[in-house]
Amino acid sequence: MSGMSIYERLNAIWKPKKQDRAPLQTGLWEELGFAFSNNRAGTFLVREVPALGIRIEDGATAYIWGVIGKNHAPREPELGKMCFIDLETTGLNLGAGAFAFTIGIGYLDSGKAKVRQYFLRDHRDEPAALHDLREFMEQFEGIVSYNGKCFDWPLLSDRFLFHRMSVPELEGLHLDLLHAARRVWKGVLNSFSLREVERCILGLERIDDLPGYLVPAAYANFLRTGSTREIPPILEHNYRDIASLIELLQRLGRVFLGADQCCYRQEVVNAARIWADKGDYVRATDYLENYLAQGGDLTASELCFLARLHKRQGDYERAVELWEKTAATAGLNSEPWIELAKYYEHRRRDYPSARQCALRAMEIERQLARLTGRDTEHSDLAKRLARLETKLGKKGSEN
Secondary structure, eight states: OOOHHHHHHHHHHHOOOOOOOOOOOOOHHHHOOOOEETTEEEEEEEEEEEEEEOOTTSSSSSGGGGHSSSOOHHHHOOOOGGGEEEESSEEEEEEOTTOEEEEEEEEEEEEEEEEEEEEEEGGGGHHHHHHHHHHHHHTEEEEEESSSIIIHHHHHHHHHHTTTTOOOOOGGGGEHHHHHHHHHSSBBOOOOOOHHHHHIIIIOOSSSSGGGHHHHHHHOOOOHOOOOOHHHHHHHHHHHEEEHHHHHHHHHHHHOOOOOGSHHHHHHHHHHHHHTTTTTTHHHHHHHHHHHHTTTTOOOOHHHHHHHHHHHTTOOHHHEEEEHHHHHOSSSHHHHHHHHHHHHHHTOOOHHHHHHHHHHHHHHHHHHHHHOOOOOHHHHHHHHHHHHHHHHHHHHHHO
16 A cells, blocks of 8 residues: 555545445335325425314405514415425434435415425435425415424525525515414413424324434434434424414414404403504403403403503593402502503692592502502602692692
């Protein structure tokens, strides 16, 4: 070896073994419904299965895109123009080594839900699968996911770019149902994992489901041994995730059809707050008033919120009724007393009543300061009381 170059010596020592692809086992893949497809990027596995038992409701979902999405949609896409995406990946990191070995896409075909699944026998199937996926997604206008804005879509976008493919734009519409669930069911759920939302909101209980945290290990076992025993549970887990997304979007849509469609008190309140955030005070008011009319109860802070909605719309008669009701039961909540002081001073010119309400509010604020140990300033209340004393003095001198 003395006459060999350093490159030749190293090459003689290090001879990498050729990695064999996992066995094709064509019959087994066909039993699972997969077909071997080819495109210019190579060969890949894909199958389509119907999402059985899912009832599609027209008109219950499209407009909520801009209501519960963090970014207001430029227009309202149709349900049939949305695709529901979920990935099974080799890990939870977004580094260059992670990739999605199962890509599930849910969609509607002639009003019926279907799930399209790509399965990678190893990373060499990825370019062909992504090439086909990109072409398939061009027909849609928006994406629906669960935590997809933070994980699924960034990872998938990185893989497109890694293989020098452009990322499907889908007109920039992405509704992450995790964000929506947190807004709608805050105070209802303790956890917002998809499994918990399924159980508590959709009434679904998974039985014999492969837990998500075990899916990467099952795939690693497939790569190591070639055994396809773990493949059906992986596909079933992915299928159930997508089926739940389709049902969850429709369940969210029903919340915004009216208070009578809500199943929980906090659901009604949260929906009303969302409508108010969007500037639809009439609809927000209707939710809470209809709930009260049906015998529902609201907390003092929620009644104050309803009173503010009526005040915004100029309905002071109803607002005062709510403030007075709240003031009698609010405890250490000064808001109804402050609002009543404003009302009596500026709209009724009833300065004695305004002063009485302001004093009560000041007393509550001081009690809170003593209980919390914080030296809270009451400058606004102090100014109001001083102004009222001046007005009462002038009125007394005139008399």
